[in-house]
Amino acid sequence: MSGNGKVSIQDLMATSGVRFGTSGARGLVADMNSEVCFAYTAAFLDAVKAKDTAIALAMDYRPSSPAISAACGAAIERAGLSFDFCGAIPTPALAFYAQESGLPGIMVTGSHIPFDRNGIKFYRIEGEITKTDEAVISAEVVEVPAEGQTVELPAANAKAFDAYVARYVDFFGPGALSGMKLGFYEHSSVSREAIHAILKGLGAEVISLGRTEEFVPIDTEAVADVDIERAHAWAAEHHFDAILSTDGDGDRPLLGDEKGDWFRGDIVGILCARYLAAQGVVTTVSSNSAVEKCGAFSRLALTKIGSPYVIEGIEGLIAEGVAPVVGFEPNGGFLVGSKVVRNGRTLAPLVTRDAILPMLCLLCAAREQRIKVSELARDLPARFTASDRLQSFPTEASRKIIAEFAASRDAIDRLLDGLAGQALSQDQTDGLRISLAGDEIVHFRPSGNAPELRCYAEAASAERAKELVRESLERLKAKLA
Template identity: 35%
Template sequence: MPGPTANALRSYLAYKPEALNFGTSGRRGLVIHLTQLEIYTNVFAEVRYLQSLQPSEGGIQAGDDFYYAHDLRPSSTKVENGRGGLCQAVKKALEDANMHPINLGAIPTPALTYFALQNGKGSIMVTGSHIPFDRNGYKLNTSKGELLKKHEQPINNAVSNTREELLNKPYDKSLFDNQGMFRNGLPDILPAVSEGKTAYIQRYLDFFEGLTLQGMKLLVYQHSAVGRDLMVELLQMLGADVTPAGRSETFVPIDTEAIDQDQLNTIQTICNRTGKTFDAVVSSDGDSDRPLLLAPEGDKLRFFSGDLLGMIVAEYLRADAVVVPISTNDGIDRGRLAHITEPKTKIGSPYVISGMQHAVSKGRHSVCGWEANGGFLTGSNIEHNSKILSALPTRDAVLPLLCALFAARNKHFTLPELFTTLPDRFSRAALIRNFPRPTSMKIMERYSPPETIMQEILYETDETIAFDPNHATLQVTKLHAQQLGQLRQELHSIFSAEAGFSSISRINFTDGVRMIFANGDVAHIRPSGNADELRIYSVSSSQERVDAIICLGIAEPDGLLRRLERMV
């Protein structure tokens, strides 16, 4: 690596570069830090890394086509206030890494991934997914699918080396100005081609061939979802009576895992203003890989959480193995899917994908998975009604929505009636935004077990039992028992009887701190992997109790999360 030069780019920069970090899936960061220099650095290094892999590992060849697409955030394609133009940086990095970039345009993340996988090529989606408007990022895929956690450290090493090379390059020979933006202006983004969108729509027309949604009245809440028009088009092709509504030209961050009451009220108002009745309201998050499903129950719309939606879909597809993260509604352990549920994973699609790969290696044939946000993944080809759905191991919003609609139609049920076939376990999630990540990590550290191998703790009347990640029993020393008892007691001071909680019977530490109470309530605390947010997940046997736990969790200024904050 060349050493620093007297007139190196780094000595001219008028800002302090901030590295772009991996989130739960992909890289995310504040737009103010997303210079074209940083995006170019990361993408160039990551593509070079993919070129070093074998084809069986998802490697790519120099000179091959490489697909990219983007969501509707302004910073994805435009420069505002000296930042943005991420797609242009991606295109330039691909060209300089000796790839042939092809722009698939503004399409859903799963549409890009599906088309790339069908062609055995790499791909990159410029998106901040569901996170707030002031952030953005991208998601890189190998020719076999998403990056896994094992890829992250070697990629970070490659990025670090590339960053040093670019920062040490003489300023007068650098591509970038002192603001980290292309010094010769914004390069062309390339005209978009439509093949990715067309293939994605055809995927579902083929799989559901012979079935129809005729007679179903659907409202598509469009907001700023990149798949908003595609969803309308596809549902109409399948025979539904579709009303598009709520289109927004400014970006609206929709987190389908933690949708709040204000957003639900907005959708209710939009629905009421149409003057029509609907069988369902469907939508997705910003990059259209997480579904949003609501349906009328009485005179109000009812929101169906993504983890419950996943159970409906897995049953409809007749899966023989399902993989879900630890944050998912525990109704899956109490119903028809219990015997085919694989060990729970950490939160994030790379972990779910690894779990699906393990299930396939054991000989399972119809493997799927989902997250609490509803993003649905297929880890194998799935046969249904003599049709084959090819594997798409990335989050998808369209498949779960269609399966739920067809499942309700087949049974002559309304959607609320369809969801009553699941165990009576309700779930909800919420978060506090602008919650400093260092504080979140201090909370996790304070309430972690004394040994990292301890993944779950069971509190019996006369003893404390610890289990490792394989659920093997661990030795609990007298000191360990004392420390675990103190941990439980401190959590009881916050999750108290006065707040309606019974005693803590178990704590799971797979990802965050998941408390299971003696009466069956669940409260799960975890920092977001994509933004400065602290999340709380709740599960209970009634929607009222779930809502109460969430309200207690995020209340200001003295809710459960704020009390945890004060403890550290």
């Protein structure tokens, strides 16, 4: 692309490799140059018909995020609009500020993926864009100037940060966490300042753990062994009530109990939905089946993996008159589809993934019930999940393998021979979810954000679920060697 004249987003996807995944447009930093980012932003503004308004713009702490933000800002100004630069804040903080201010929003973040990649998330005034919006943006043809593809970023407006902190301090109430000693693994999360302010506003004692200025790609669905070991060591040393962390942009939580054992994100979602007395719950097909077996929710919808699909499910339940409605993903990101009222306080909807709300709900639940955080899930059905992935694994190779298994139950049985029972049924809502004899599940799918093949498993014990994931991926690697 020359950077001069008309640019087709469809062509741009093919030539740059930057395209929509499960959460915004993402690609290698080397490919996300000013022309590409300018074009995507211009296409978004055309698609949502942004006129006579400002655009809320924020970013995470990735080294590449300021340059990408500068290109987004240039496209906004080129369209005759202004941008309200909110600085480095969590993705849900940007989304909440845009929603409450009646503005479209743009968040520059790659979430949990490695620092050599990045991304851009787009928000209509009504909230996060849908798959339909993505299709409209992808069909756009926009003008990209040869010069002026970036602008200088102004000083950040602190209103978005302040509104996000007030959202949770007001809902839970000052003193809600008084007496709790919490460890906060900050690493390079852009949510670290906001989480400190919220926890202190709620009366907790907060001990900072592991802040770094180098970007750390925390994946809350596949927690690294080093982070598992760190949490156990911190818990033994400090005797915390809990340990908190998030991914890079603060939309996926990582909550550890007093022993330093990290909760699975879908269990966090179930417990949070129950604390908020949700009637309708939307989650992905890969979530722990305890969400259905626990019997706590009157309506349950299962979707493909990715927040746009969860959002569509939330909208469907709301249209049916179900309330309150929430959604979550196995990575722990939690969405509030309709207002929640608890103890006379109202929580406004926020239909984008958020990390801090589910962690606060679990901490408050433990304090209100006078139990340890590790005891919160004791009454849930004994179903345990695990997940991991093969990295640097081409998406087309993932699809080929999944198609082979989907076409032949014998191929599945050969892969899992001696490891698990026979395949009984399969679900192709997203990838291939295989129900096995012995009430176990193995699920394969290509990542929507990176060249990875993900594997999920469910069993009657945590160790068995981990074994299923580990051995399944090892066998796949051997098969392809």
